[in-house]
Amino acid sequence: MGLPLIVDGWPPPPLRTERLVLRPPTAADRESFLDLAADPDVNRHLGGARDRDEMARTMPQVPADQPGQLVADLDGRFVGWVGLSRREPGRPGRSPVDGPALELSYLLPVSAWGHGYARESCAALLAWSDEHLGEPAVLCTQVANARSVALAGRLGFAEVERFEEFGAEQWFGVRPVGIVQ
Template sequence: MSTSPSAAQAPAPWPPLRTERLLLRPVRGGDVPAVTRLWTDPDVRRHLGGPVTAPVIRIRQRRIVGAPGFHAVVRAEDGVLLGLVTVEDGGRDGETEVSYQFLPEHWGHGYAREAVGAAVARVLETAPSVVAVTQEANHRSRRLLEAVGLEHVESFVEWDAHQVLYRRRRDSRAA
């Protein structure tokens, strides 16, 4: 998922969010190595502009621990970090934007769908809508967004790539 370079702000911290198999909670110091892998893994970053550079990683490592809006997704049974779900208020056109990244060894198990679906539901408890953006070529991400009830509403070019904007309004039903 790509995130807008706008002046988006992270929302107030959520209490931990539990699903059947997962826990979404603030990022902790012990999570930094796995989160750093998210930023540097070429497969994870394929549709996100490529791996992040070392100077940017150092800045992110200092800022991510406990940062509002960043939610470590951990498997409830063993605490293994699977990925991140990020929620930004005031993203695209003032709407709340959800993005996510998961480590490749955890792809294909439904974890991202479960975590993103829970995050979207949490956002829609208070926000009128939620949006997500992904590259048009990221077919897996597009299917996930549609599976959690977001609808494709716009296509555009940004960051030299074709992007798609998805949205779900509070009054719409989940798939």
């Protein structure tokens, strides 16, 4: 997660999609966040799994409890996390705005892969962002993460550059405001 997003009136009412409810995280989501952090498959392109016990000691009671961060909920079941934050200054990637760019991130458990939940939740959060923040968004993922690169394209992100970061080639894209996917 990058720098916190400052948004008046956060949190919004839950965002509803065809199948999902996007809502702020609660303490009940903590175990799911710990599972995400410790899963080697989920973190293959994110530097590897983290030690679950260490994460349990350091993770807040309510994980990702800040503006721009939402849990994707399917019939009361955690199927992922989606968030907007400010890209940290000094990191590679050309910002489409003056100052830190708005950056989209998401993470889903393996059991939720292949069902369209990432696309659905990211599209809903981007639509909310278009209406309330009105600025372009960026997305950065490893080139080796073909599924994430493909999703970026389906969400309206266009590649603007590639660079080396965290020991891997990164794909960096920008999505203008108002792209409907």
